[in-house]
Amino acid sequence: MIRKNILKSMILAALAFNASAQTAQTIKPKYFKDNSTGKLYWNKKLPVYIWVSTTPDHAEQLLQKSSNEKYSVPFYLDTEGVNFIRSKNAVDPVTKEPVKPLQEVMLEVYADGVAPETGVTFYNGFRKYVNATGKVFYGPYVNFNLQATDKTSGVESIFYSINSSPFEVYHTEKKLSTQGNYTLKFFASDRVGNAGKVQEQIFTVDNTPPFTNLNVNGITDEKAVSFTSKMYFNMVDSIAGLKQTYYKFDNGNYVPYDGASIPFSALNEGQHTLAYYSTDNVNNQEPEKKFDFFLDKSSPLMAADILGDRYIANNIIYFSGKTKLKLTAIDNKVGVKVVKYAIDNQPFTTYSNPFYLPSISGLHSIRYYSIDNLDNQTTGVTGVGYEEYKHSVSKVYVDLTGPTLSHEIIGDVVIRRDTMLLGPNNFIKLNAVDPESGLQKVTYSFDGKLIENDYTTPIKMTQKGVHTFEYFGYDNVNNRNVAAFTFISDIEGPELFNFFTVGSISSKQGLEVYPSKVGFSLAGTDVLAGLKTITYSINGQPAKLYTTTVNGFKPNTKYTIKIVGTDYLGNQSSKEVSFLTGK
Template sequence: MSIRVFIISALSFLFFELQAQESAKHEKKIFKDGDGKVYVNKDLPVYLSISSSPDGSDRQILEGKNPMYSSPMYLDSEGYNTIRSPWQVDPETKKVVSPKAEVIFELYADSKAPKTKINYESGNVSNKDGKVTMKSGSVLLTASDETSGIAAIYYSIDNAPFQQYTNPINLSEEKSNSMQYYAVDNVGNAEEILTANIIIDNSAPVSNLDIDGDLSDDVLSVRSTIQLEALDNSSEKTKIFYTIDDGKTYLFSKPISMAGLSEGEHTITYFAVDDVDNNEEKKIYSFFLDKSAPRVIDEIIGTTFIANGKEYYSGRTKLKLVAMDNKAGVKEVRYSINGGEFKLYESPFYLSEPGNLNIEVLVMDKVNNRLRTTEFSDKNNLISYVDLAGPKLQHSVTGPSFMLKDTVFITKDTSIKLNGNDDDSGFKEIDYQIDNGASSTYTEPFNIELDGFHIITYNGYDNLSNSSTERMICIVDNEGPEVFNRFSINSNKSKVIDGETVQVYPPHVVLFLSSTDKQAGLDKISYQVNGSSMQPYRSLIENFKKNTLYRINVSVIDKLGNENQKEIVFYIE
């Protein structure tokens, strides 16, 4: 009778639907492969039975000496285990085979879950911080097991029910996919659920160009830089490549300087590439690099005069500044006069500061190219000079005159002379008017005939027509003083002597002389008695002789030399 030994394990036959987020309840079991190897889930109890027939119809459970550990028993070692009988017996002779050898039943205990790997078939794949980005492609799952081998791989996408993996998983829709997967071996050991976040990115990034610094209608300066940046909804690593004109292609890493480019038209071609090789269509930006500052031309509006190496400008002279630029256009013009603050030029301005003229001009275009220059009206190598003042004027007189406060006393014989002097652009001429009369150009000294108060107003002009005005206040006096006499005693009779009637006075009479002048005032009184020499009148005249005819000639002179005379005739008894 043949004896068969059976290994029986406690099996669970409950199945559950595979739902997302958790694996199914896979049964733990015994598995026999094609080579006859028997694999036992190490967590299962093992019962040994014996039978004398292949079908096990008379099978009996074996119990060891210590049923607590033998019925059931558990395999203690991971992997290879054996059940042994002491010696091999020849089935025909029923005798121990020589040389002696044990009868060995092999078992393989398996408690370890398999391990699954994920791979991607899609060109460049980005994997960062547990997030995978790739173009449309396939996801491949492979698993390995140390002992009993792989029974199946399961996966779920976006919380769908788990399904068994049989072929590569094709992902083509552009979105983020949340994937779960795990493997089960042949004795029911299930792997912990693994996760993968897979982003399908079929869209190229979008690059943008920005100008830092000077910019005006696609005109740049050497201080400008070009900044490139790219946006991508999925990829984190995006590269930008650029080419200037027909040059080399570079990877953008820092702002692009304009310093090395020539002035003129340029183009920059640029595009972005994400980390899964989505390539943006090339973009082109055309610009003009303006390295030149504007030019300034000055124009004088008004009178100028050149003398002694200087070009003179008057206070009525304006300076006009005209700025021109090659491309960007003029932004502003500022000017400084003789080191003063810079003022914004808006229209022609007066040259209002006297003396040597130094005008500094600062002109700027719309991309801030600037020129600062002190050149001004130097076409003839002349010094620029602003003359704001009219000539210095003065007057003088020749002939009878004297001054009282601000008034000159003169006569018709007094000559009036007008003078002008200008140290800058030079003296030109004088015109004058007497009182409210007509204006005349002064050419030579002149006189005023008419007695009385007069005002001479005269204007002087330099070669820039700067003017100044002075006046002369004068009083013309052409008449001598008036003579007055008075006796200390009134005469009460007269007498005819040589046909002339004269007044008669006693010897003790006293004669007083006086004089008044309308304008200049009395200077002196002189008199002579009966043909004697002239003598100055200082006091009364007395001590007359009896029976004598007296002729006293009186002369009065004012301060201008105008003279008047008077004869006084009387008789002393």
């Protein structure tokens, strides 16, 4: 039986410890006493020597006599967790007699030979992706957190190393903001020097979004495409790999790209915007890109004109052998690529210049079509891919001329230096006749504007200045004639002047005072149409035509004279003059 007060465990192991540059191999076994609980934790790798003493402050004798001395001096703790140094019966320290009832004396030592378990967590909402080869990717600026647990003495430190850097003590979460490949190593040690196995995580941080390139086959310099054109994407993501590409037209919803040609033939002809972007497997998203284009679904417009001799006899038109057919194809957006034609049942040939019409009497068929630079092709009303021009030499009337045009000006017209002046009372009346297919409409425009206005009633110009007036006549087969003339629009009245034959003698109530024998003279100028008349009205009396100086004013009277000037186009201007007369 060993007395409790003479038992003392002496630790003969020491630990050299540098927390800033550890590896699992440099962590040495040690012991740890938890002062808060009094528990003693002992690394199972450390030897145990038992010394006995009669006082609590020093060791006196080493216990080394044992029936199994080979394993007792020193001995090693065999049981993970609590171990006991025992005395079978407790002895009263005063009486030195066994305590009744009998009870054991057990001194605790906690053996710890198991290293902590360490784990890592990647978080902060970023996506993890593992590819088919097992390679791990994380999204931008991922954080990692290390955690360790120990069942006995408790975790003392967690260590980590990034890309073969020296191990450091882990304190708080770490952010990996730099893109690239990473090897993260980590382990933990407990408070008695058990070091866990170094664990390793190999992964790549991807901060770069994908790159999407739009390819368009069949496009003009002005970004016009045909419904026969092809649009498709090439996508690149060299790190985590492409996840998905999305696209939309105009204000529609985004849809995933299936890797084939982008369907757009259902769009209406006109201007459109294609928006698109891609995402990778860790949710890096490319900024939205846009492509503006014009969808040209229209084939060229075609017209056929008869060129050459023709004459009329007995209401029948005859074409001579010199008559030619001119084919015209127009495509305002992308331009015409080729025009093809065939006469009767002959093979199609490329059109370059007007060609002779058949001179044989009877019904003939001229087939023709055109293709624009986006391969849109003329389609006839029968849907057979071409249009037809049919004529019978003895019966068909071909109208090649537009209407005959003329105009007249309603109201008085002023001519100055070979230039016509029109005023507010003038109207332009248009006339057109077509003795062949008949008049369809007359249109007009001012000053070279491309928009033509349909003519219905005589036209008035309300803006001053020099103007060019163009008008157009269309017959029922859309032949057009053009006529034009230039004029000056004068909408301003004359400039008026007034004079007193003598000067004022004073002023009163804000008005000048003149002698009652004063004379009042008027004058005016009009640069364009010229001054026609000046009238005046004194104090509201009926207006009179001004011809000479006005006299006969009464003394001590207030006069208000209203003056009106008129030019030869009917433009008027007016002014009022007020004054007082004295004696």
